[in-house]
Amino acid sequence: MTRASWRTRIGFILAAVGSAVGLGNVWRFPWLTAENGGAAFLVLYLAVIVLVGVPGLLGELVIGRRARTSTVGAFEALAGRNWRALGAVPLLASVVVLSFYTVVGGWIVRYLVGSATGAYFDAPAQYFAAIDHGLGAVGFHVLFLAVTAAVVYAGVDRGIELATTVMVPAIVVVLVGLAAWAATLPGAGAGYDFYLALDVAYLRENFLDVLAAAAGQALFTLSVGAGVMVTYASYLDEDRSLAADGTIIAGLNTGIGLLAGLSIFPVLFALDVAPGSGGPGALFISLAGSFASLPYGRVIGIAFFAVIALAALSSAISLLEVPVAFLVDEYGVSRGRSTALVGSGFLATGTVAALSPSAFALLADTIANLALTAGLVGFLLFDGWVLGRDALEEYELGAGRLARLAGTPWLYAVAFVLPVFLTFTFLSAVTTTAGVPVEGTTLAALAAAAVIACIVVLRRPSSVL
Numbered sequence: 001m002t003r004a005s006w007r008t009r010i011g012f013i014l015a016a017v018g019s020a021v022g023l024g025n026v027w028r029f030p031w032l033t034a035e036n037g038g039a040a041f042l043v044l045y046l047a048v049i050v051l052v053g054v055p056g057l058l059g060e061l062v063i064g065r066r067a068r069t070s071t072v073g074a075f076e077a078l079a080g081r082n083w084r085a086l087g088a089v090p091l092l093a094s095v096v097v098l099s100f101y102t103v104v105g106g107w108i109v110r111y112l113v114g115s116a117t118g119a120y121f122d123a124p125a126q127y128f129a130a131i132d133h134g135l136g137a138v139g140f141h142v143l144f145l146a147v148t149a150a151v152v153y154a155g156v157d158r159g160i161e162l163a164t165t166v167m168v169p170a171i172v173v174v175l176v177g178l179a180a181w182a183a184t185l186p187g188a189g190a191g192y193d194f195y196l197a198l199d200v201a202y203l204r205e206n207f208l209d210v211l212a213a214a215a216g217q218a219l220f221t222l223s224v225g226a227g228v229m230v231t232y233a234s235y236l237d238e239d240r241s242l243a244a245d246g247t248i249i250a251g252l253n254t255g256i257g258l259l260a261g262l263s264i265f266p267v268l269f270a271l272d273v274a275p276g277s278g279g280p281g282a283l284f285i286s287l288a289g290s291f292a293s294l295p296y297g298r299v300i301g302i303a304f305f306a307v308i309a310l311a312a313l314s315s316a317i318s319l320l321e322v323p324v325a326f327l328v329d330e331y332g333v334s335r336g337r338s339t340a341l342v343g344s345g346f347l348a349t350g351t352v353a354a355l356s357p358s359a360f361a362l363l364a365d366t367i368a369n370l371a372l373t374a375g376l377v378g379f380l381l382f383d384g385w386v387l388g389r390d391a392l393e394e395y396e397l398g399a400g401r402l403a404r405l406a407g408t409p410w411l412y413a414v415a416f417v418l419p420v421f422l423t424f425t426f427l428s429a430v431t432t433t434a435g436v437p438v439e440g441t442t443l444a445a446l447a448a449a450a451v452i453a454c455i456v457v458l459r460r461p462s463s464v465l
């Protein structure tokens with residue numbers, strides 16, 4: 001049987017953008033910006049996207065296209081059987097993220113329906129507290145998962161590619177419409193000020209915290225660390241410039257995030273809703289509450305939640321594809337059976353997350369971040385020290401002049417700088433969660449030592465460094 005592949009380059013790019021654009025953009029990004037000093041955060045975030053996000057994304061794309069097989073098998077195909085174990089971490093990360101993602105997807109579908117019926121209009125806070133977990137949440141999680149699985153079941157080109165080619169442009173069109181409508185609201189100016197104001201003093205005082213927030217967001221929003229980009233790149237059958245594709249994916253993703261902020265903040269300020277602290281509930285409570293009192297609130301609410309639903313769906317599809325492709329590639333299971341099998345697994349894990357808020361929080365706040373970071377460090381060290389020159393060769397296939405110039409710096413970044421940086425954020429998250437905060441410089445030294453130890457173990461003669 002021939003292996004599935006994308007029909008067009010633009011199809012691949014849109015599928016990857018669909019994966020990247022999700023709750024992270026429409027929800028997490030605008031709020032993080034607002035909480036972390038507005039424009040000052042934006043500048044830092046853009047820098048982290050360029051310096052950490054894009055190189056990391058390329059690190060995954062290179063592995064996937066070279067191996068032409070999905071996450072776990074890619075390590076074996078490129079370096080031998082002993083390396084398979086490295087694939088377990090990103091595979092697990094995809095399972096963790098999707099296990100809570102479909103629950104949130106379910107909330108969104110419920111709010112989409114609720115915007116039409118006005119269900120949440122009277123008491124937004126109580127409404128959210130009533131639906132965020134319990135049997136209703138289970139039901140909507142199942143619905144959302146079923147739609148996700150149907151697309152994955154239909155296949156790479158006829159399912160994922162087709163769906164995202166329609167969904168991503170639809171997201172952009174509706175968001176542009178929403179942003180334009182939001183600009184007409186009386187409080188729009190104050191909203192933009194809050195969103196885009198430059199608070200340099202804040203940034204200076206909280207630099208490390210803001211940097212950590214920006215880095216975590218950059219990885220999550222670009223969908224790296226869970227093998228999604230490895231899997232998607234494994235369906236490429238032409239050697240076009242990965243650097244160009246990666247830059248386009250990151251650029252579109254960032255633009256859509258900015259656009260989401262431009263639609264959200266004017267709405268909140270039009271009604272004097274204090275954009276309070278983040279968290280999963282805030283979008284639903286304050287924003288949904290705003291729709292209740294705005295002219296055409298129902299229509300706006302429907303448009304808004306439809307955008308978020310599409311964004312979340314195209315991300316969930318990519319996450320489901322990782323374990324589905326794993327079974328197809330590694331065990332020769334048919335796509336249909338694999339989707340059914342993996343889907344029923346998620347039926348169970350998502351149900352746990354939908355019933356237990358503490359399980360949900362554990363997955364969404366702690367385990368997901370750690371698993372994604374560890375998964376990405378594994379990919380990058382593999383690029384830098386096991387593939388070495390081969391990674392550079394793959395990067396250069398189809399690359400233009402400019403991209404070629406960036407090749408060697410990219411490999412150095414991926415081999416050393418990024419792993420140390422990511423291990424630092426990993427250790428800092430572990431120590432903070434465990435309640436034993438450690439001095440920043442000590443952590444940095446620990447991170448560097450840990451990475452060097454890994455390099456000593458992993459290093460292969462073919463490495464350029």
Ligand code: TRP
Nearest residue numbers: 020022023024220221223226315
């Ligand atoms: N990037 C998506 C978002 O911003 C979420 C997502 C999809 C993701 N696939 C991923 C996050 C893989 C990490 C890894 O909502």
